[in-house]
Amino acid sequence: TAALFGASLTLAVGAHAQGRDYQSIRIGVDVPYEPMEYRNPDGSLTGFDIELGDALCERAELQCEWVVQAWDGIIPGLLSRRFDAIMSSMTINEERRQQVLFSEPYISPPSAWFAPSSEGFTSADAQTLKGKTIGVQRGTLQDNYVTDLYGSEAQIRRYATADDLVIDMSAGRIDIAFLDFPIGKTTMLDADQGDYVVVGDMIDEPKEYFGDGFGIAFRPRDEALAERFNQALAEVREDGTYQSLYDKYFGV
Numbered sequence: 147t148a149a150l151f152g153a154s155l156t157l158a159v160g161a162h163a164q165g166r167d168y169q170s171i172r173i174g175v176d177v178p179y180e181p182m183e184y185r186n187p188d189g190s191l192t193g194f195d196i197e198l199g200d201a202l203c204e205r206a207e208l209q210c211e212w213v214v215q216a217w218d219g220i221i222p223g224l225l226s227r228r229f230d231a232i233m234s235s236m237t238i239n240e241e242r243r244q245q246v247l248f249s250e251p252y253i254s255p256p257s258a259w260f261a262p263s264s265e266g267f268t269s270a271d272a273q274t275l276k277g278k279t280i281g282v283q284r285g286t287l288q289d290n291y292v293t294d295l296y297g298s299e300a301q302i303r304r305y306a307t308a309d310d311l312v313i314d315m316s317a318g319r320i321d322i323a324f325l326d327f328p329i330g331k332t333t334m335l336d337a338d339q340g341d342y343v344v345v346g347d348m349i350d351e352p353k354e355y356f357g358d359g360f361g362i363a364f365r366p367r368d369e370a371l372a373e374r375f376n377q378a379l380a381e382v383r384e385d386g387t388y389q390s391l392y393d394k395y396f397g398v
């Protein structure tokens with residue numbers, strides 16, 4: 147028994163060091179973040195990330211289960227094994243690379259400023275936003291960016307979810323929001339609840355803040371798992387699955 151125990155202990159430690167050979171995984175996601183990840187009226191999850199993630203799991207022959215997790219605890223949730231991957235519009239950047247392993251980017255949207263048209267903003271530089279209230283989702287790259295570049299001129303309100311931010315915008319509690327472009331487009335420009343505009347240009351520089359596109363995050367040891375997802379991503383790009391999802395969510 148002692149020998150057996152010793153052997154399985156060695157095996158377990160070895161498997162851990164190399165990363166496991168998964169048959170099923172759990173994927174952490176913060177919702178709502180429409181159109182990337184949100185709920186159908188019946189409560190089930192949908193969105194570009196969810197549908198793409200499910201397609202990748204099918205390709206990688208993995209059983210995948212989505213786990214809803216608030217954004218501010220999403221990296222700790224991965225590292226503490228609450229789930230095995232994060233697919234939640236997470237931008238690949240240096241700061242996060244210190245903690246997690248990323249897949250290849252699967253989409254690279256810019257950020258943008260959104261405001262009620264009644265505010266009359268024509269630009270969103272720090273001088274224009276002096277004394278104004280800016281809304282961001284807490285712990286996002288948009289939070290880092292406005293904190294560093296606008297923090298001394300403007301007041302910043304940080305929200306747990308993108309939806310809370312949009313609600314406060316419609317209630318007039320913030321003057322302008324800084325968001326991943328697809329989220330502001332869907333929840334403000336395309337939603338019939340107020341008259342919103344994009345202020346100024348799309349922003350994806352400097353890379354130090356805006357990173358290298360959205361990636362799926364894994365624990366650093368799970369290189370083999372990340373590779374399976376990269377392979378699956380190449381396959382869904384090849385066979386048209388990626389394009390049809392892109393058209394469904396972002397097409398005209």
Ligand code: ARG
Binds near residue numbers: 234235237287326
């Ligand atoms: N792309 C931004 C970032 O990585 C925000 C992502 C927020 N995602 C979400 N599902 N709430 O910082």
